[in-house]
Amino acid sequence: MSTDATDVTDAPDAVPLGGPRFQTEPALLYRQMRREHGAVAPVLLDGDVPAWLVLGYRELHQVTGDPVLFSRDSDLWNQWDDIPDDWPLLPMIGRRQPSILYTVGERHRERAAMISNALEAVDPHVLRGHAERFADELVDRLCAKGEADLVGDYAMLLPVRVLARLYGFSDEQGPALVTALNDMIDGRERAIAGQTHLATSMAGLLADRKAAPADDVASRMLADDSGFTEEEVAQDLMVMMAAGHQPTADWIGNSLRLMLTDDRFAASLFGGRNSVAEAMNEVLWEDTPTQNVAGRWASRDTRLGGRHIRAGDLVLLGLQGANSDPQVRTDGSALTGGNNAHFSFGHGEHRCPFPAQEVAEVIARTGIEVVLDRLPDIDLAVPAGSLTRRPSPWLRGLTELPVRFTPTTALGGTSA
Template identity: 80%
Template structure:
């Protein structure tokens, strides 16, 4: 039996699932590169075929040529074989209204609107918000001497800060945290979480039409009004705000968790636990290369027959962007120097016109770095409460993060939201 897209034996394709994506992804990517080269045939849920781009140069080529490798999911040649209840439809759907699947000039204008809104966020205020919410969260467990950094901190902090800069009232923050984490949970609560997030975004925009403020939602509406009737609808702006919150929350939470895991398990970063700020930045950069939160992105679709990495790619084939695999490509990682000097040539934020906007990257970095620094300031003797070998990760090929990070520390009194630091 052959794959209807690749023409290769389906037995040769690698299922994009299983525990190895959590336990040993680097080894798995090496085996795939050895067996298939820089572009490997894979099978998604239900045996749906696709290509996983493993090579750094090949990924650069795909993301740098939006005409040949389009973001338009309508091109997919597998739509006739996709059932209505396919679990990946929320990720790869028909005619999705968000910026993720907009192409051409409208995508360029939409990306500019988002970048403008995020650039207008005052960086000093952003850091102050991150410090405030970090302190509030730490105050809930600092007197106990033990906590789970993932559940009690990392998975709560980013969305609270994002909600504030988007224009939500602080009392709406906890509900948005619950909705976001229910969506990530992916089970029966996911739909309710998605509905809460959508209704909250539409209500926010309705309020900002009447009472605009110095916030991301208001800045986006200003751009809408400036287009003289040819701008974006409230539905489009709400969809983009939801995408921005989802993309800003989980990867940033995983960036915090993965960086703290590295700092608590690697002696090179021990100084950070005693206030060494430079090491915090180095740990965060190393994570983006070696342990990047966003491992695989779907996707791109070939607009015509072509060749990539020695493979024949047919028109309408789906290509998955192997960001984590490309970062580890031995063709560009011959001496490990990529990790030094703050080298940012990694694919952690993507590449090309559909990459994560630079202002969004800066927002994520401020939230993650501030979250780590405040935690280490408040709990300077933070240490793992379990052996490093007992730490587990979500078994996902898409996002790489810890399921928990148990720690212990000397109990400390609560702060007056920063006054004690």
């Protein structure tokens, strides 16, 4: 194991943060990186841009717990002079972005409080009602067919519909927002159109709610007295929707995959609700939807995990690497008893707000339970080993989850 590189830009053994191994065997890759590089590994982003990836649980706790030393201020980055205008990761690692992601200090705390307060006021019964209704509508569309792709036909369609309703959009606006969000995730030629539709829709929603407030998240954020502009509120709502949709969809898909392929969860396919929560918790430890996060920037020279980190170095949060750190997982007990000490929602001042975590959990659990209730004899339609993941080092989810089941009628009693 080598930890003597003094400059991430000169590390001769930096690992490219991409490639098929992130799709096929990320757990083995993280173990190999930890064995060869230690708790903090030098990596290369697209275009051979250097960064550090934190794989150690304690080291990640240190980084996320010190927002002054490891800042969210992207202006600190010492690589900006070498970043081209068409760098593919600019939407993720942007400069002077106006959203909460890159706000620091007291203003960040005020902004996080505004978001948390707006989400905390969501009635949990109303939330679950929306999630059940949209989940049932999606199952109604496929239940008569006897087969479905639970990723493309279900998981990727559910979270944004619920979030849009909570934020204040009408049900009629929901399908177009689903398309826009999934186009943005696709990252190809449709991404710009998707982003434009989301921004235009959000601006329209805020204009409507400014004129006529209602009992929704957008209205509560506009009513906050911290002095944030409509543009800032719009940016935060877009971040909340994007950050809430894809990981929650992958949480649903990864949990259903586990329950359909692991004998330990077979009973839950016949009505065992407790096993749903256990499967969801295990996914957050072992197969977390958000694998790695960019980023933090060192505000001064420091030491971390035996590495010399220079001022301005980019530090990536290896959430899955830290979750599987053998120093904190010596006996596998992390998966039992509802242990939530994983990093899947982050940690520290910039973690996912607790109310947002609760919203995601209700949507995911409801989505899983509706599938198991409505399609009780569901089974995987392909060998488990043939299931594929997106080749992304950032978000881990299935490209599809083909299943078969006995055809049934929609809830209204007619063929779907």
